[in-house]
Amino acid sequence: MGSFYEFFAGGGMARAGLGEDWTCLFANDFDPKKGDAYRANWGDAGELQVEDIRKLNAAHLPGSPDLVWGSFPCQDLSLAGVGAGLAGERSGAFYPFWDVVRGLAADSRSPKLVAVENVCGSLTSHGGEDFKAICKTFSEAGYRYGALVINADLFVPQSRPRLFVIGVRNDMELPCGLTSPRPSEPFHTKALLRAVDSLPPKVRANMVWWNLAAPEARKDVFADLIEETPDSVDWHTPAETNKLLAMMSKVNKAKVDEAKKAGRRIVGGVYRRTRFDEKGVKVQRAEVRFDDVAGCLRTPAGGSSRQTILVIDGPKVRSRLISARETARLMGLKDDYVLPHRYNDAYHLTGDGVAAPVVAHLRREIFEPVLAGPVPYEQAA
Incomplete structure (x- = not known):
């Protein structure tokens, strides 16, 4: 259906959510152990480059992706962190990420879609200034964008609310019904609305309210995922x-x-x-x-x-x-997903990832409709 780059890729959980119909052109992570897990699950993964994103530029990247995904580090934005925000060494990787996106644009390879994911602390970090910076970056790069708070507990039995900001290139025509004139629950929370209200008018002008359907009610509970004889604990x-x-x-x-x-x-x-x-x-x-x-x-x-x-x-x-396998199940990964042998490495991989079913929902609700384009009138009728 589409092609993508996956930055801060970890073990490829965004790739798992995008599914087999999407083609990964390039993947990147700084951590060699996560790189090993990525290769274990996605073949030799010649598209993977284990490197600091600050050392990458558009010249290193092949093809023209439809989507660029970035689950940039959360430590400096987390409520449990030290509060450095986007000025921090780790969460500040947001800016080199966008340097790559701008480099693609300068090379006439600007992606149709850009999506970033992080903790909800991004909404209030530095008194809301970090959220303003994220939105301003999308706007100035030529993207209409919308923010969503999605809790993974809609899909898997894990409480994991996360902020997603998704941008569509300004020259792309949005399908009818993909946006709404007003926010709606459950994806536009009160905290998100407060953060949006503080945006400067020029930045707010390029913002949209994504109109996502709520998923079907989750059927499984925490107890359904528990192993009787775990091999890691x-x-x-x-x-x-x-x-x-x-x-x-x-x-x-x-x-x-x-x-x-x-x-x-x-x-x-x-x-x-x-x-x-x-x-x-x-x-x-x-x-x-x-x-x-x-x-x-x-x-x-x-x-x-x-x-x-x-x-x-x-x-x-x-x-x-x-157990390690239980953490993978809580992230929506199938039981054939290959985990690192060491318990801490496996826990670090899953605990630092994005829930695959959430990515799948965004794929169905936003990414693929955008790439398919508006439905002709006679076809819609």
Whole structure:
């Protein structure tokens, strides 16, 4: 259907979402381990170049892509980060990414579509100035653009809201119904509306509201993705599970008791938090959620960032770290997707990626309709 470049490619999750009808002309990532995973899943991947994007320019890139995708690093924009924003060393790779896009335009190979993805902290980073900079870049490069907040939990049982900004080259005619005169839920959140309201008029003039259909209701729950005999982690001993339960407050222990009465297997995600007890003393608490959805996967910088799961079958309670394969399933990857052998490498790969089903939805709802062009009147009738 189309051709694409995939920047900050990781293990090729955007490629997985675009599907077999799309042709990858070029892929890039800085991390050699992620490059190994990319090749393991997409053949020899001669189109992949493991290199700092700051060392690339249009002369290095083959063909004329229909789409340029960039899931640029989130660390400086994340609420858990240090707040450097687009001025940071990692998230600042947004600008070299756009240098490449501008280089393509100067070479008469300007892509029809440009899409970037990042954390929702991009909306408020530096008082909204980073979001303004992202939008201004699209506008000044000659793209009509629209922003969307899409939570992966619409497609997979993982809470993973992300900001997507998608631009279409100004000379491209948009199909009827692809945009709306006003924002709509669930993809235009209150936080997004506040960020858009602060845009300068000149930048706002090139913005559109993408009109996406909501997907069909998700049928699977967190428990459906859980392995009984994972090969990357071990089940905790009863003593370790009891220690975890002992760290819970009365409220969280009550959640466990209710889950035991559910009459079905329930899986909850456990998170360690520092809280104040009734005497005002800091204590470490284990807090659990039983809403059939995993918490957002993150890159494993430390023990607390690796999700622990609590599996409850009636009176039986077990616990362990979430497995590498389970993290891949939460990103919408098929079980034949090849993961790195080391647990941390696999977790880092999945936790740092884009959920493939979200990309697939954007492909169906925006990318392919744009490339197909407006439907002739007589055909539409």
